[in-house]
Amino acid sequence: MTNRFGNPPPFRAFTLALVQLGRIGANKQENLHHAREMILKAAKGEGSSKKPDVIVLPECFNSPYGHVHFPVYAEKIGYTPGSPYDISKSTSESVKMLSAAAKEVKTWLIGGSIPERDAEDDTKIYNTCTVYNPEGDLIAMHRKVHLFDIDIPGKIKFKESETLTGGKTTNFFDTDFARIGLGICYDIRFPELAMIAARRGCHVLIYPGAFNMTTGPLHWELLQRGSRAVDNQVFFSMCSPARDLSAGYHAWGHSMIVDPMGKVLKEAQEGEEIIYSDIGEFQPMMILKRLGLTFFADPKVFNEARAGIPVTTQRRFDVYVDVSQ
Ligand SMILES: O=C(O)CCC(=O)C(=O)O
Numbered sequence: 068m069t070n071r072f073g074n075p076p077p078f079r080a081f082t083l084a085l086v087q088l089g090r091i092g093a094n095k096q097e098n099l100h101h102a103r104e105m106i107l108k109a110a111k112g113e114g115s116s117k118k119p120d121v122i123v124l125p126e127c128f129n130s131p132y133g134h135v136h137f138p139v140y141a142e143k144i145g146y147t148p149g150s151p152y153d154i155s156k157s158t159s160e161s162v163k164m165l166s167a168a169a170k171e172v173k174t175w176l177i178g179g180s181i182p183e184r185d186a187e188d189d190t191k192i193y194n195t196c197t198v199y200n201p202e203g204d205l206i207a208m209h210r211k212v213h214l215f216d217i218d219i220p221g222k223i224k225f226k227e228s229e230t231l232t233g234g235k236t237t238n239f240f241d242t243d244f245a246r247i248g249l250g251i252c253y254d255i256r257f258p259e260l261a262m263i264a265a266r267r268g269c270h271v272l273i274y275p276g277a278f279n280m281t282t283g284p285l286h287w288e289l290l291q292r293g294s295r296a297v298d299n300q301v302f303f304s305m306c307s308p309a310r311d312l313s314a315g316y317h318a319w320g321h322s323m324i325v326d327p328m329g330k331v332l333k334e335a336q337e338g339e340e341i342i343y344s345d346i347g348e349f350q351p352m353m354i355l356k357r358l359g360l361t362f363f364a365d366p367k368v369f370n371e372a373r374a375g376i377p378v379t380t381q382r383r384f385d386v387y388v389d390v391s392q
Contacts, residue, residue: 089339170203210234283319
């Protein structure tokens, strides 16, 4: 696909690891220490025969989840919109840990999310995902666009907007094997974000998330499979923290990887766990080629979904009205 956002890299199979992180408590140092341990474990492919190309952490991995906690745990990443990413002078302990861990394991790392304090305006805090390449460079960020403000009487009330500001941009990044789109948790409820990413050539969308015990059982899987993956014919994945019933917020867990036909490739349970899945299919011949410098993979399900059910090219933008009013 050619587009004004630059051609995406050719899509080749890769292995994705989701770290459904547990033990996220009040002590930030411990949270960072444990997250690092789990990144190292995931990189070894522990519990799997696979060594991942991309490792993902959950939403809000360095702090308890709740609007009162965000200002206390917020860190300045050192990023100013419009400027290149440069974390050499960042004061963020979380960013330093993530960058060093990605470099150590030489793997792409989607660093879940952390509360981020604006570089210039101290009153603004975002829920921010940072992404590192295998050299440890920060190469992409996503500030949660849609804030999680809900009130289901007797079940759950949550108001991120009490302390957070919403991001203003859609974001993706290119690796040498795929273009990957970003979102965070509640962003999944807004189909526009995923559709924009898919139409900009993303093959895979990855959202760190932390659904709860009310909406989790009803919507977590439905939104990933039935909605964002099938709507856009992309691989879709959300990575949750593990469920901790002693914490103030009870995460649903069930981190998941879904293919473009809506098939669940891997799903975690509730506890701390690392799950792995191939994105695209490795063929035996291709494994051999992989021992050389190049390898080819079969993005079969991606191409077949789009060829067999060509909604991507059948959309009637001439008919759809502007629904923004
Ligand atoms: O949309 C939902 O039901 C949950 C969203 C959420 O937990 C979040 O945005 O952190």
